Amino acid sequence: MLLEGKKIGFALTGSFCTFDKVIPQIEKLVAEGAEIYPIFSETAANYDTRFGRAQNFKTRIEGICGKKAISSIIDAEPIGPGGFLDIIVVAPCTGNTLAKIANAITDTPVTMAVKANLRNQKPVLIAISTNDGLGANAKNLGILLNTKNIYFVPFGQDDPIKKCNSLVAKFDMILPAVVEALKGKQIQPVLV
């Protein structure tokens, strides 16, 4: 098993349309022996949308991980002093969370968890899903592509004609990207 003994924080933010693609990836990490700590942004934990009820997603993911979700800044804070996570995966990562991480804003459970892991010089792997990746958020993406201990799940344009600034990660590459990030390496190619 590729991830035996690894402790992974798996953080979901409010790109609700991608949850169904992300959940099977969490199952893959569990199947590879990882212990997963689910983390939810307040948005992900609380918004009922046309893609489903927040509580249903939360319960499902808690069931897969066998752990209660971290869904407050207070719950996320011990990740820093405890230093118990080998890596944090942010998938899906909204444009909002991407911008906050790039600009050191720490006002959600997910940004708190990311800050805590970076403080411990541990890796953070980001799987973006945002309509402004090549627009207002391009500068933040650039900052994070050049930031120590931050890695990306390969991403590309999902609809260049109708949403020309939109970028989305290839979620099915989360597992190999985690394996590489744990070795301190960015999986290649980044652009797909």
Ligand SMILES: Cc1cc2nc3c(=O)[nH]c(=O)nc-3n(C[C@H](O)[C@H](O)[C@H](O)COP(=O)(O)O)c2cc1C
């Ligand atoms: C139904 C729905 C779908 C959304 N999809 C996305 C998305 O795919 N990408 C994104 O960046 N924001 C998306 N948003 C907006 C975010 O949820 C919003 O920016 C929120 O403040 C993000 O908070 P968070 O980053 O703390 O989770 C969506 C909002 C709703 C209601």
